[in-house]
Amino acid sequence: xxxxxxxxxxxxxxxxxxxxxxxxxxxxxxxxxxxxxxxxxxxxxxxxxxxxxxxxxxxxxxxxxxxxxxxxxxxxxxxxxxxxxxxxxxxxxxxxxxxxxxxxxxxxxxxxxxxxxxxxxxxxxxxxxxxxxxxxxxxxxxxxxxxxxxxxxxxxxxxxxxxxxxxxxxxxxxxxxxxxxxxxxxxxxxxxxxxxxxxxxxxxxxxxxxxxxxxxxxxxxxxxxxxxxxxxxxxxxxxxxx
Amino acid sequence: xxxxxxxxxxxxxxxxxxxxxxxxxxxxxxxxxxxxxxxxxxxxxxxxxxxxxxxxxxxxxxxxxxxxxxxxxxxxxxxxxxxxxxxxxxxxxxxxxxxxxxxxxxxxxxxxxxxxxxxxxxxxxxxxxxxxxxxxxxxxxxxxxxxxxxxxxxxxxxxxxxxxxxxxxxxxxxxxxxxxxxxxxxxxxxxxxxxxxxxxxxxxxxxxxxxxxxxxxxxxxxxxxxxxxxxxxxxxxxxxxxxxxxxxxxxxxxxxxxxxxxxxxxxxxxxxxxxxxxxxxxxx
Ligand SMILES: Nc1ncnc2c1ncn2[C@@H]1O[C@H](COP(=O)(O)OP(=O)(O)O)[C@@H](O)[C@H]1O
Ligand SMILES: [Mg+2]
Numbered sequence: 020x021x022x023x024x025x026x027x028x029x030x031x032x033x034x035x036x037x038x039x040x041x042x043x044x045x046x047x048x049x050x051x052x053x054x055x056x057x058x059x060x061x062x063x064x065x066x067x068x069x070x071x072x073x074x075x076x077x078x079x080x081x082x083x084x085x086x087x088x089x090x091x092x093x094x095x096x097x098x099x100x101x102x103x104x105x106x107x108x109x110x111x112x113x114x115x116x117x118x119x120x121x122x123x124x125x126x127x128x129x130x131x132x133x134x135x136x137x138x139x140x141x142x143x144x145x146x147x148x149x150x151x152x153x154x155x156x157x158x159x160x161x162x163x164x165x166x167x168x169x170x171x172x173x174x175x176x177x178x179x180x181x182x183x184x185x186x187x188x189x190x191x192x193x194x195x196x197x198x199x200x201x202x203x204x205x206x207x208x209x210x211x212x213x214x215x216x217x218x219x220x221x222x223x224x225x226x227x228x229x230x231x232x233x234x235x236x237x238x239x240x241x242x243x244x245x246x247x248x249x250x251x252x253x254x255x256x257x258x259x260x261x
Numbered sequence: 262x263x264x265x266x267x268x269x270x271x272x273x274x275x276x277x278x279x280x281x282x283x284x285x286x287x288x289x290x291x292x293x294x295x296x297x298x299x300x301x302x303x304x305x306x307x308x309x310x311x312x313x314x315x316x317x318x319x320x321x322x323x324x325x326x327x328x329x330x331x332x333x334x335x336x337x338x339x340x341x342x343x344x345x346x347x348x349x350x351x352x353x354x355x356x357x358x359x360x361x362x363x364x365x366x367x368x369x370x371x372x373x374x375x376x377x378x379x380x381x382x383x384x385x386x387x388x389x390x391x392x393x394x395x396x397x398x399x400x401x402x403x404x405x406x407x408x409x410x411x412x413x414x415x416x417x418x419x420x421x422x423x424x425x426x427x428x429x430x431x432x433x434x435x436x437x438x439x440x441x442x443x444x445x446x447x448x449x450x451x452x453x454x455x456x457x458x459x460x461x462x463x464x465x466x467x468x469x470x471x472x473x474x475x476x477x478x479x480x481x482x483x484x485x486x487x488x489x490x491x492x493x494x495x496x497x498x499x500x501x502x503x504x505x506x507x508x509x510x511x512x513x514x515x516x517x518x519x520x521x522x523x524x525x526x527x528x529x530x531x532x533x534x535x536x537x538x539x540x541x542x543x544x545x
């Protein structure tokens with residue numbers, strides 16, 4: 020059974036059709052990478068998966084329940100599917116630890132004291148133990164992005180979506196964030212990444228999807244897609260970025 | 262990286278770059294020019310104004326040191342009432358303004374009446390001169406013949422100020438709410454936070470901080486407009502100055518009242534400007 024399954028998902032902004040019937044299957048514990056040129060619809064597709072954007076047509080099955088049905092309450096879905104953005108989007112008026120505790124406190128009704136041990140453990144696990152009381156603007160980009168990941172993880176999501184989370188970082192900070200993804204992968208987290216880090220996708224992904232103009236033009240295991248792409252457009256895209 | 266200019270008229274003090282020396286020169290020159298021109302203008306005023314035919318009369322009736330000394334303590338005491346009115350209306354204004362801003366931001370169709378109310382409210386109270394609202398409410402409601410103390414123009418005049426200023430504060434807060442980037446709402450939503458929690462914990466705290474300078478300017482204006490209540494009764498500073506004027510047949514108490522207002526509003530305005538600059542710098 021697929022953990023998350025998209026069937027003919029369509030999404031428009033006005034006249035601009037951004038996702039044109041996307042089919043995608045994500046199994047439990049799998050890591051799926053979306054690659055493709057800027058504007059091909061990667062971010063939109065991710066935002067549709069946790070209902071940050073309402074889907075216009077098609078079906079999204081989360082544990083075999085259609086969450087794309089119009090009128091479906093998105094809030095519980097978002098608690099189960101976390102997302103991390105390219106631009107961190109931390110809350111600038113809160114310390115790192117307050118950023119992380121806000122949602123569990125409000126949504127799960129848990130006290131700060133009850134949360135502190137597990138939150139501290141998350142911070143420690145990602146090398147941020149001494150940054151808990153810092154405000155976002157006192158942290159480097161890499162640290163901010165790791166706090167954003169911890170914030171999403173604190174809700175104990177079943178699936179994590181990552182939208183080009185290293186694109187806004189200085190090159191020397193990319194590694195520390197990719198290491199976090201490695202750790203999550205080893206822990207068996209189900210993940211979907213939009214990424215330009217082809218080396219990383221090739222090394223760790225179970226499946227790579229090439230998005231072009233709102234459709235998945237080609238998908239497959241990384242060795243096959245990177246070494247032996249079938250489509251001409253995939254080939255020319257890879258030639259440009261590799 | 263210190264480079265000394267050996268041919269120049271002044272040898273560079275150690276530790277300064279050429280640019281720092283140049284900028285220090287420019288600064289000194291601007292300071293000299295500014296000082297000279299200020300002194301010249303002041304001199305001209307001091308020499309020219311007393312030459313005006315009515316100066317002696319004006320001096321006696323507006324800048325009378327004797328009258329000033331006799332009335333100033335009384336004015337200060339009356340100003341305490343202005344301060345008191347300000348102090349209890351300011352928090353009410355903020356709360357009511359916040360409420361109305363939230364009404365205007367209500368998105369769900371069930372809350373449309375609230376939204377409509379918010380729009381009408383701000384339109385009406387920003388569209389009518391404060392003094393008219395003070396007259397209508399300050400005279401109108403006591404006219405209903407309510408029992409004491411609810412017939413006091415002091416209370417209803419203050420209510421009029423609160424109602425009017427809340428409309429302005431609501432607009433300022435709303436602009437603050439709208440200035441928070443939608444990615445902050447998206448981040449909150451992606452964590453499963455409800456709309457109201459997103460507003461309360463993510464949007465409002467940032468929005469309120471962002472509009473502190475704008476709100477300060479409103480509250481400075483409020484401090485001055487408290488004097489308008491004098492038209493319906495309370496003996497605050499402006500009214501007190503009027504009493505002295507009639508008593509002593511001299512306008513100096515008004516000058517004294519103006520000085521007292523300035524002593525409060527100028528520092529407050531400077532502080533608001535300082536906050537505004539600080540924010541502008543922090544955001545760039
Ligand atoms: N909120 C939005 N409103 C209107 N158009 C949008 C919005 N978000 C994305 N788009 C459009 O959707 C297309 C795909 O964008 P996006 O999903 O961000 O692509 P990618 O992440 O692959 O760069 C672009 O043409 C973009 O202009
Ligand atoms: Mg994108």
